[in-house]
Amino acid sequence: MPDRTVTAPALREPLKNLDTESVLALDRQHVWHPYGPMPNTAEPLVVESASGVRLRLAKPAYGHRELVDAMSSWWSAIHGYNHPVLNEAAHDQLGRMSHVMFGGLTHEPAVRLAKRLADLAPGDLEHVFLSDSGSVSVEVAIKMCLQYWRSAGRPEKRRLMTWRGGYHGDTWQPMSVCDPEGGMHHLWSGALPPQVFADAPPSGFEAEPDEGYLAHLHDTVERHAHELAAVVVEPVVQGAGGMRFHSPAYVRALREACDAHGVLLVLDEIATGFGRTGELFAAEHAGVTPDVMCVGKALTGGYVSMAATLCTPRVARGISRGEVPVLAHGPTFMGNPLASALACASLDLLLSQDWRARVRRIGDGLRAGLAPAAALPGVVDVSVLGAIGVVRLDHEVDVAAATRAAVRAGVWVRPFRDMVYAMPPYVTGDADVARIAAAVCAASSARAGSARAGLGDVCAGSAGAGAGTAGAGGRSADAGGGSADAGGNSAGASAGSVGAA
Numbered sequence: 001m002p003d004r005t006v007t008a009p010a011l012r013e014p015l016k017n018l019d020t021e022s023v024l025a026l027d028r029q030h031v032w033h034p035y036g037p038m039p040n041t042a043e044p045l046v047v048e049s050a051s052g053v054r055l056r057l058a059k060p061a062y063g064h065r066e067l068v069d070a071m072s073s074w075w076s077a078i079h080g081y082n083h084p085v086l087n088e089a090a091h092d093q094l095g096r097m098s099h100v101m102f103g104g105l106t107h108e109p110a111v112r113l114a115k116r117l118a119d120l121a122p123g124d125l126e127h128v129f130l131s132d133s134g135s136v137s138v139e140v141a142i143k144m145c146l147q148y149w150r151s152a153g154r155p156e157k158r159r160l161m162t163w164r165g166g167y168h169g170d171t172w173q174p175m176s177v178c179d180p181e182g183g184m185h186h187l188w189s190g191a192l193p194p195q196v197f198a199d200a201p202p203s204g205f206e207a208e209p210d211e212g213y214l215a216h217l218h219d220t221v222e223r224h225a226h227e228l229a230a231v232v233v234e235p236v237v238q239g240a241g242g243m244r245f246h247s248p249a250y251v252r253a254l255r256e257a258c259d260a261h262g263v264l265l266v267l268d269e270i271a272t273g274f275g276r277t278g279e280l281f282a283a284e285h286a287g288v289t290p291d292v293m294c295v296g297k298a299l300t301g302g303y304v305s306m307a308a309t310l311c312t313p314r315v316a317r318g319i320s321r322g323e324v325p326v327l328a329h330g331p332t333f334m335g336n337p338l339a340s341a342l343a344c345a346s347l348d349l350l351l352s353q354d355w356r357a358r359v360r361r362i363g364d365g366l367r368a369g370l371a372p373a374a375a376l377p378g379v380v381d382v383s384v385l386g387a388i389g390v391v392r393l394d395h396e397v398d399v400a401a402a403t404r405a406a407v408r409a410g411v412w413v414r415p416f417r418d419m420v421y422a423m424p425p426y427v428t429g430d431a432d433v434a435r436i437a438a439a440v441c442a443a444s445s446a447r448a449g450s451a452r453a454g455l456g457d458v459c460a461g462s463a464g465a466g467a468g469t470a471g472a473g474g475r476s477a478d479a480g481g482g483s484a485d486a487g488g489n490s491a492g493a494s495a496g497s498v499g500a501a
């Protein structure tokens with residue numbers, strides 16, 4: 001055994017005494033990052049604090065001590081950072097209890113949250129299983145569906161169907177319904193449960209539904225109905241599997257096919273929930289109520305991790321009729337009071353504002369600011385839905401170059417695979433939305449090497465923010481830009497294709 005008394009005093013040093021270089025050195029030595037190698041080869045930016053829509057860096061990158069956050073920390077921080085209402089809710093709950101177990105005990109924050117979610121969710125999704133992350137909520141959804149059919153005496157109905165291009169999390173069952181190519185299924189062939197994959201839905205929220213594709217969806221459900229427990233998809237927006245929007249008609253078609261052939265429908269609203277697409281839940285674009293629905297990400301306004309799986313009375317009753325009449329799942333931190341109180345406060349905050357108008361305004365700003373990107377070489381598509389803007393390229397993004405270009409424009413983005421995208425906090429003001437759009441344009445035209453010269457020229461007019469910093473860069477800024485080189489080596493870039501990284 002090592003002598004722990006030697007290291008104990010050092011561990012008691014307050015973290016804020018570490019200088020930036022020490023943080024980076026310890027990070028390199030000990031810490032895994034999402035989809036990252038060990039040791040980490042790409043140097044991350046060190047964030048000291050965050051407030052409103054700005055991340056404050058421990059040391060400036062390209063002259064910026066603060067970056068406007070275009071990512072809402074992966075869809076979650078919809079109200080921005082360090083929000084007084086959410087801070088107060090957290091302090092208030094901490095003074096009562098941060099956590100108690102949920103087995104045999106209950107408490108007001110969890111009960112209020114469940115009631116709130118049941119009221120807000122489409123249709124009769126009124127039973128709520130609280131868990132600690134999106135992936136776990138999908139595991140629970142799948143377990144509910146498989147158990148439903150077991151209880152009904154149909155244990156052979158245990159496969160899942162989805163469409164290509166999806167993302168449902170990184171734990172095992174959710175991985176099995178992620179896009180089989182982007183999800184690195186080849187790494188796990190023979191290990192993941194083999195699921196049924198329909199083709200990816202044709203792109204375009206407003207595009208006329210493709211009759212051939214509608215028939216393909218129906219046929220696939222029908223052909224496999226005898227072995228399917230459920231269809232699991234993201235409605236209207238496929239997020240980390242490729243950032244594509246599709247017609248709500250395809251979600252309706254799945255509902256109809258599932259009803260016709262006795263299959264449950266699970267909608268994963270973890271990314272799309274709570275207003276991001278312009279409706280409170282994306283399923284509302286389609287007028288569809290799923291049998292099971294997952295929410296997460298923005299649930300607590302990005303403060304702490306929490307997710308929920310909602311189901312209808314039919315599903316709950318079905319499970320309860322079985323030989324084992326319980327849902328055999330119970331995470332240690334289930335119903336965590338601190339997270340529940342934050343989720344209640346975040347929902348109150350959201351619904352107390354005209355969130356629809358805010359989301360629309362951000363969408364309008366992104367549409368205007370990203371329009372010039374359509375003319376950039378290498379750009380195949382620019383699309384905006386709700387408060388989500390996506391620029392798709394005809395090549396793999398050079399993550400390092402793209403990140404540098406955005407940081408130079410004072411904005412934090414995290415491109416992956418063949419796209420640069422933004423989903424800003426709903427509190428982002430018009431000027432900051434314009435700045436984000438300009439940075440996304442700059443990042444979209446960033447290529448490794450000399451092609452970076454002149455970044456931001458195309459979009460400088462739309463924001464006025466990019467021009468000075470972007471133009472000044474050239475070689476010297478790049479040379480000194482190690483700290484801005486967030487996630488950009490080849491390992492990081494190819495890892496980006498795994499999913500949300």
Ligand SMILES: *Cc1c(COP(=O)(O)O)cnc(C)c1O
Binds near residue numbers: 270
């Ligand atoms: C992020 C995400 C998940 C996984 O959530 P985690 O909290 O990261 O486990 C699942 N489904 C969708 C649609 C997501 O966007």
